Amino acid sequence: MELAEIIGLRPALCAGLLLTLTRRCPLSCAHCSTSSTMAGEEPEGADLLRFVGSFTDDDRPEVMLLTGGEPLLRPRLAAELAVTARRRRTRSAVLTGAFFARDGRMPRRIRQAVAAVDHFSVSMDAFHEREVPREHVFAVLRQVLDAGVPASVHAVGSGPDDPYLAGLVAEVRRVFADAVPLLVNTVRAVGRAASWSTARPPSPDPRVPRPCTMAAWPTVAFDGVVVACCNQQTVDRRPVPDHLRLGHIGTDRWADIRARSLGSPTLRMVRVAGPTYLRARFSTAAGSATAESADGDAEPGYCDSCRLLGTDPATTEGIAQTAAGAAGAFLDRYGSERQVAAGPVALMRRHGSVRHADLVDLAALPKPPPADASRPRPSAATALRTKLALVEPTLRAATAALWQSPDLGRRYPAYLSAMHGVIRASVPLMEHAAERSAGLGADDLLASRLLAYFRTHIEQERGHDAWLLADLAALGRDAEDILREPPAPVVARLVGAQYYWIGHFHPVALLGYLAVMEGNSPTEQLAGWIRTVTGAPEAALRTVRDHAALDTGHTAEIYRLLDALDLSSAQAQAVSLSALHTAATLKMLFTDLVKRKADHAERI
16 A cells, blocks of 8 residues: 555545554654653553454445554554454554664564555654664665565655755655655644744634545544544543544444544534634634633634634534535535545645655656666566466366266265365465464565465465365265365375475465465356256355355455565565466366266265
8 A cells, every 4th residue: 555545545534544552652752743752651452453343344444544652662463453454454554763773673573563564654854863873764664665565754844945854855765766655744833842843834714614634534542532633732632622532442433433523513514614714604702812722822723723613602503504414414525525536645735845745656756767668577466367377278178177067966075075175274274374474583574474464364264164064064975074084185286285385485485376276266156057957955055155255355365465575586486386386286186076986975
């Protein structure tokens, strides 16, 4: 997941969730907006996991941003949250100060956390650089990119003409050849910077609507309270103003938080028109000397105006009349869609350094052609698909012969029995690959990335061998008899080669096996065909029917992962060898099933 996609989703209603893992941080940056120390508070890990676990396939944020403090002080929790979110198709990103790179290395647990997320961002500025050397941060970024995890830099400076920013931007673009986009902002008088920074956000004209994009995503604060925006003074304020408090992760689910955010007339209007416009339009206190901002100004600024919205009954009534019901929901959605359509660069021109806004989407900037533009290197997924295309016709032919009507009543139980021998090895194979990935140590970030994938996929495949036994039982076969029978040599050949490549080369080889097995799953029509031809009961068709629905998505996931990994030529070759061996052996298995006289299988 690239930075431009994350920023592009920022105005989308509840498309993201900012999740604070801790307020602790071992760095002492002079501009820290959270004033973090190692004594800071943090939410309960169990509450965070329960809350993220409440995401569903139909109700979830698109992206979850792990932040702090320093979120990688809790690396195991960060990895668990990322894996939990991915099970519901929510992607994750982490923003770190790279404290761990001060001695030039990346500890194993942090590598595993980085490998589990879909985007890695590191803060770099003059203040962080006093704590962590630039060359060490660059070394971390190189390791992250080599593992196939997209990365970005979050930088701040004193303003658009800051010479530090100019130098940093030039060096990041040169060293990483525009593979690392940058989000650039200006230091604000918040947190530790409040005591020395003179920067102030511009005062908007209250007569002109100025939508608040920051109220689109909920933020989980240090104590588990869920706040409607990420403004630090709002996140830290206790009690949180009622109209900005969405709940608590200890008692609420994501669905509750999302419903409150989308259903609140006040938040709708903040997102559509902005708080200064609302106070000017509805408030009886606007312009009065009694309504002071947090920094003592006579007239509240933009965010202070937002915090004051709930204190004036006239404002509350005016907002309710304007934004309640379907009309208010439409205004909210329409405003969000317009901002999303404007794109990430337009958003950064509003909320970041205008001069550096284009840097969030370096891929969109014009680039000189590569040195060997006439022969571009194909992606790993494209290369594998090309090789498999050469052998797939014979595998498809063997598959078609397997399902032909003559004698299918005999072959179907034999097929289920043989595939039980294969599928019962799926989870143990991936567990072996996960153990091997973990054992390769902190220096192999590719293995850490694979470890996160295998752990997720293990849970997706667990128990599928039991489906086959149940299908066979529906055909009158006894599970104990099946488990006592030794698998055929061709099954051992199919699976056993993977154990060798995992143990004696690298667990990345297993991706070739999985790509072929998932890519040759039954079609959606096959279950009906088997039932029509053989008369098999519906209870004997679960494996065929469910795998037809599941495996297409799993195949796409494998190819996306391959494209995200920066494989060496030897590693790419191992994936191809594994895939070609799997295709050839699977074809042999299907051919044997067509030819074999299965004396133990009864005709249905």
